[in-house]
Amino acid sequence: MSDLRIINVEKQYKQPQQKDNPAFSLHPINLTIHEGEFFSLLGPSGCGKTSLLKLVAGLLQADNGEIWIGDQNLTQVPSEARNFAMVFQQSLLFPHMTVEDNVAFGLKMQKVDKKQRLSKARDMLEHVGLQSFGSRFPDELSGGQQQRVALARALVANPRVLLMDEPFSALDPGLREEMRDLLSRIQLEFHVTVLFVTHDREEAFSLSDRIAVMSRGEFLQVGTAKELYERPLTTKVASFLGLKNIIEGNVESGYFRSTDGSFEFIVDATTKNGLSCLIVRPEAMQLVTEDSPTLISGIQIQGIVEQMKFNHGFYSVKISAGESHLTCSLTSQQAATLCVGQTIALQIEKKELWVVND
Amino acid sequence: MKPQLFIKISLSLLVFLLMFLPFIPLILSSLSFGWQWPAIIPDSISFRAWDYVLFGSSGTWQAVGVSLLIALIVTIINILLAVPAANALVRNSFRGKWLMEAIIFAPIIIPPFVAVMGIHLTFLKLGLTETIVGVVLAHLSPTLPYMVRAIMISYQTLSVDWEDQARMLGAGPVSRFTLVVLPHLLPGIVAGASLSILISLSQYLITFIIGSGQVVTLSILLFPFISGGDPAIASAYSLLFAGMAIMTLFGLDVLLKKYYQQKKAVTNKG
Numbered sequence: 001m002s003d004l005r006i007i008n009v010e011k012q013y014k015q016p017q018q019k020d021n022p023a024f025s026l027h028p029i030n031l032t033i034h035e036g037e038f039f040s041l042l043g044p045s046g047c048g049k050t051s052l053l054k055l056v057a058g059l060l061q062a063d064n065g066e067i068w069i070g071d072q073n074l075t076q077v078p079s080e081a082r083n084f085a086m087v088f089q090q091s092l093l094f095p096h097m098t099v100e101d102n103v104a105f106g107l108k109m110q111k112v113d114k115k116q117r118l119s120k121a122r123d124m125l126e127h128v129g130l131q132s133f134g135s136r137f138p139d140e141l142s143g144g145q146q147q148r149v150a151l152a153r154a155l156v157a158n159p160r161v162l163l164m165d166e167p168f169s170a171l172d173p174g175l176r177e178e179m180r181d182l183l184s185r186i187q188l189e190f191h192v193t194v195l196f197v198t199h200d201r202e203e204a205f206s207l208s209d210r211i212a213v214m215s216r217g218e219f220l221q222v223g224t225a226k227e228l229y230e231r232p233l234t235t236k237v238a239s240f241l242g243l244k245n246i247i248e249g250n251v252e253s254g255y256f257r258s259t260d261g262s263f264e265f266i267v268d269a270t271t272k273n274g275l276s277c278l279i280v281r282p283e284a285m286q287l288v289t290e291d292s293p294t295l296i297s298g299i300q301i302q303g304i305v306e307q308m309k310f311n312h313g314f315y316s317v318k319i320s321a322g323e324s325h326l327t328c329s330l331t332s333q334q335a336a337t338l339c340v341g342q343t344i345a346l347q348i349e350k351k352e353l354w355v356v357n358d
Numbered sequence: 359m360k361p362q363l364f365i366k367i368s369l370s371l372l373v374f375l376l377m378f379l380p381f382i383p384l385i386l387s388s389l390s391f392g393w394q395w396p397a398i399i400p401d402s403i404s405f406r407a408w409d410y411v412l413f414g415s416s417g418t419w420q421a422v423g424v425s426l427l428i429a430l431i432v433t434i435i436n437i438l439l440a441v442p443a444a445n446a447l448v449r450n451s452f453r454g455k456w457l458m459e460a461i462i463f464a465p466i467i468i469p470p471f472v473a474v475m476g477i478h479l480t481f482l483k484l485g486l487t488e489t490i491v492g493v494v495l496a497h498l499s500p501t502l503p504y505m506v507r508a509i510m511i512s513y514q515t516l517s518v519d520w521e522d523q524a525r526m527l528g529a530g531p532v533s534r535f536t537l538v539v540l541p542h543l544l545p546g547i548v549a550g551a552s553l554s555i556l557i558s559l560s561q562y563l564i565t566f567i568i569g570s571g572q573v574v575t576l577s578i579l580l581f582p583f584i585s586g587g588d589p590a591i592a593s594a595y596s597l598l599f600a601g602m603a604i605m606t607l608f609g610l611d612v613l614l615k616k617y618y619q620q621k622k623a624v625t626n627k628g
Contacts, residue, residue, distance in 0.1 A: 059522050079525045086526040088519055096541045105537075109528035157528065 002070035004033040004161055004193055009055055009065035026051055026217040028065065033161075033195060033210075038187055040196045040204040043214035044240070049197045052214075053163050056195060057086055069160055080109070085159035087167045091146035093138035099125070099149050100134035106157035124152040127186060144175045148182070155190060162187075164196045168203065180206055201241055205229075213237050230281070235358055238279045245280040245326045256355055262322025265299050265353060272357050282316065284352035285328035288345035297350040305342050308335055319344065381597070388593035407590035411598060417574060418595075422602055425575040428490060428565075429558040429606070432497045433551050436505040439498075440550065441543065444509035449518070462506055465499045473499060474564050481568060488572040496568040497558045504557065505550035512546030548614055555606055559599075576602065 012025040026048045033039045041049040054060040056067055058079035066075045074082055085106070093102045100121050107117035125131050128148040138146055147167060154162055168176045184207060187194055198204050204211050205225040212222045220240075221233045232238040235246050249258035256267045256278060263278060286292065288300060303319035303326065310316075315335035318327050328346060330338075338344060387393060388407050390400030411418050447459060465473065477496055478487065486492035516539065524538045562577040571578070576599055583592035 057522075057526060059525065079522075080528050080530055083528070084526060086523065088523060090519065092519055092523040094520075094524075094538060094541075105524075105529075106527040109530075109533060153527065163526075 002035050002160060004056070004195070005066075005068040006031040006033075006052075006056065007066045007068065009052070009062045009067065011051060011055060011060065011062050024048065024051075024217065026055070029219060031212065031219070031222070033193060035193055036191045038184075038194045038196065038207055038209045040198060040208040040211045041214055042198060042201060042204040042211050042240075045199055047214045048217040049199075049214050050165055051217075053086075053165055053195060053197050056161070057084055057163055058082055083157070083159055084161045084163055085154035085157065086163040086165065087147075087150050087154050089166045089170055091138070091143075091150040093146055093149055093153070095138055097138075098134065099130070099136050099138060099141070102138065102149060103134075103153045103156055105153060110157060120156055121152075124156045125149070127155075127189070128152045128182065144171055144179065147171065147179065151183070151186070155186065155192065158190075159192065161193045161195060164194065166198055169198070169200065176203070183207065213240060215240070231354060232279060232356065234356060235277050235279070238356075243279055243281060245282060245324075245328075247278040247280070247324050247326075249276055249278060250274070251276045251355065251357070256353075258322070258324070260323035262301065262324070263299065265350070267353075267355055271355055274357060276355050276357050279354045279356060280326065280348060281352065282327050282329040285326070285346045285348055287330055287334050288347050289334075292347075294347075298348055299350075299353070300345055300347045302343060302345055305338055305340050305344060307340065308338065319346070321346075381600075384593045384597055387589055388591075388597060390590055393589075404590075407588070407594040410591055411594045416579065418576075418579065418598070421574050421576045421579050422598075424490070424573065425559055425577070425602070426606070428494055428497060428573075428575065429555045431494050432501055432558045433505075433554045435494070435498060436502055436554050437547060437551065439502060440505040440509045441547075443506050444513050447506070448510055448513040463503045466503045470500055470564055474567050478567050487568055488570045490573055493565055493569045493573045493575075496564045497561055500561065500564070501554040501557045504553040508546045508550035508553070509543060512543045516542045544614075544617075548610060552607055552610060555610075556603055559603055559606070 006029055008028045008030060010026060010028045024046070029052065041052060043049050051060060055062050058067075058074070058077065062075070066073060068074065093099070094105070097105070100118060103121035103124055104117040107120060112120070122131065122134055125134055128151055130145060130148055130152070133141065133145065133149075138149070141149065147170075150167070168179045171179060180203065196204070196207065208225060210222060210224055211228055213220045213228060215236060221228060221237045223231075228237065229241055229243075232241060232243065238246060247258050247263055249256055249263065251267060251271050251273050253273075254266055254269065255264060256271075256276060257264050258278065301321050303321035305317060305319050306325070307318040308315050309318075310332075311329075313332075315330050315332060316327055317330050317335060317338065318325060320326075386400055389403050389405065391402050391404035391406060393400040410416055443462065447455065447462075474496065477499075481487045481492050481496070486495065520538055520542070521534050524534045529537065559575075560577060561575075562581055565573060565575050565578055566581075569575075569578070576595070580592065580595040580599060583589075583595060
């Protein structure tokens, strides 16, 4: 097995890189990425995810820590000898070379002879759907095509790890989805380990086997998309993943009680006492109607509809319950019976109530 | 006729006139023999001046050779010095960077005469006066700033990401420079080289003081005739000088175009 292991890697910037950025540091990070795994680093800009990627690539020198792949220590190995590949936000195709020569560049560096490297390059171009573009120059291609060439160029030399730094963020939304599908397909086909940096949670969710949520040079949580979304460890993770229904409260003697008193229910014995937050996913709240089944375990809340917004395929409805404002997702049919200002009842199953201590 | 076309034609005509009009009296003067005031064109045509310049024992061709040799060596040294200097000045931020830049660009602002007096004294002690080596060294200071400036601008448009990308594809330092950095810098290098050649060719004062009349370039030959010797010969030399400069630039242009064509031909074949 050749897993990628990041052991206690740490980096401090003494001087601020930009005027408005404070001095930045990457706290010691430990991570193992399995062979063939698609791993994403997700976080807001300036959280250190690109720095971590460049540390793994060897383009930045770490203050401390080691990078291993399998049983080989790569910490002192220069970037060009690590046999990693990287795709940047810009495609960075060499403008004075044809598409084919660009793709073959990595093989040329490995001293593969010309015939062989060009046939491999053409093969790779076929995989990304650009077989007839080999003799063109990069400036004759569109942005999406250029990024596909960049992907082909990165993969042609069979890299041990493919590093990607927000590769699709400069593309149109439609094109971005197309590229995601292509990347997923190619990643399965070549069984390459991918370390992917993005600030787009949808992108991370749809592509990754596992995701690390980062903030200020630290990992907040590492897990699968489902784990992160349904069981976020902190409110920070929850709010970064777009969960806005965070209700402050207190856990005491087996009960959670919200600050305004509108939520109260029994929690697991394992939940720690003290200040806590309740996190409810918008789709976990069910509208109570005359013929809806009553829940055996769960809670019911009353709220006033404040706003309704159509949001591809469903309605996102804002309600106020006590002092807190909640957003829930309802189907168009359910939403058709509602109007702003109406009081409605919602119920939440017990297993959907998620309490975290910050 | 469309008004746009009319403007285009008249502007081209104007530029043409401004560029070539001054050459007409120069040509006439080089062919004249005692061209005096009320005559609009010289009353007698003579090839005496051209005969002296091109075929006489004037040492013209040797001077042309020396001028070009000095300009070429100066330019090559400039490229070798300016590429790392521009790299350091653009890519790094270090203490006293402004001072470094000021020292490199000072020769543009400070009159060459000031510097050349000091250089002359030093070169006398080192035994470098009256030699081509000495003149080449002295020509570096007024030409280097332009070369550094041109290459710095090329470097400013080359993001480090390009080299990082090449690195991630397995390119070592030498491959990175020759395959990625150099092609990007080439237009800047050519611009700097053109300036460097032209400035080196037209140096009179520095060549005269350091070369002490022993290193004879075309400017050295030209000067005494301009300052009152023989206007016909001065005109012929001026034309020759302009021709030499234009031919050099033209040659550089042809070489560059050939390089790009070759590049394209190679990639087309592959």
